[in-house]
């Protein structure tokens with residue numbers, strides 16, 4: 085028995101992809117970034133849906149996520165690990181042609197050793213340091229790397245050259261990102277000069293892909309935008325300002341959230357003036373209230389920080405969360421909603437006809453939930469895909 089469910093809207097996903105392709109053009113490959121269990125959407129459900137919409141390149145953080153993609157994919161997509169791999173599973177990675185980032189010798193040499201044993205090729209993307217100072221090879225380290233590549237052509241296939249920007253969603257970082265882009269270009273030239281063909285060049289995440297055309301190269305790694313969210317208000321404003329004049333800046337923009345979250349009212353009661361609701365003396369009733377209980381709590385990922393601090397949608401009206409979020413339930417004020425009854429639908433995140441509650445990475449307004457919550461939705465809650 086599940087007390088809530090997550091709905092993935094395939095039509096909205098298609099719309100988002102269409103919108104992104106319209107901006108970046110059709111020649112640039114979209115790698116769908118699905119780390120953090122597809123930003124909380126669940127890899128298991130999201131991957132087959134994305135494949136049906138034309139995606140065949142996925143970027144994950146670790147091999148654990150690669151396993152899940154492999155298990156639930158209905159096709160034969162390229163899977164690229166951008167972060168952690170362990171030697172325990174390196175055989176599996178090589179045998180399944182999973183691509184992975186290389187940013188130091190240790191990783192390359194370990195993988196090479198296994199590849200030789202298996203008589204297979206490792207498929208690598210060299211990540212270079214351009215100024216994020218997280219992972220990445222520097223200019224000085226490259227010549228030695230090139231030697232290893234040349235000497236081991238039988239066991240190494242260079243699939244790509246890449247880097248990551250230090251926060252392209254914020255205009256405050258513009259100068260730093262520009263410096264990174266210029267430094268990255270020098271690496272590209274250096275690879276060419278050394279006749280090292282690196283097939284796919286990629287650097288941009290959602291924000292850079294939208295705001296800096298020169299960072300698109302052969303492929304963009306799109307995370308947040310495919311799920312229907314702007315990376316930041318600045319990126320959204322950038323896009324709006326570039327649109328042809330005459331368009332209403334407040335007109336709905338062509339990104340639509342893929343995910344919604346629903347439950348049902350479990351119980352309704354009336355509470356008299358001067359009583360408290362729920363645990364502790366947190367919520368004092370000042371006028372007689374009608375209170376509903378929703379069987380979702382922080383164990384489901386509905387964060388305790390939302391206590392007294394968020395809304396749900398019931399019968400096309402916003403209803404305020406009152407009192408403290410419990411482990412398995414929370415309460416809402418139904419006083420202003422007529423004819424509400426047990427079993428009525430409760431939208432925790434999503435849209436009724438006129439009201440919407442969204443996840444958002446940047447806005448703290450009352451009907452937005454913090455994006456971090458998205459990644460914490462309990463994986464056990466069933467996901468249902470709807471076509472529209």
Ligand SMILES: *Cc1c(COP(=O)(O)O)cnc(C)c1O
Pocket residue numbers: 117119166248288289290291305306307308309315
């Ligand atoms: C998360 C991530 C992305 C995607 O970022 P979005 O802003 O969600 O588009 C791209 N590249 C790397 C290396 C990442 O870690």
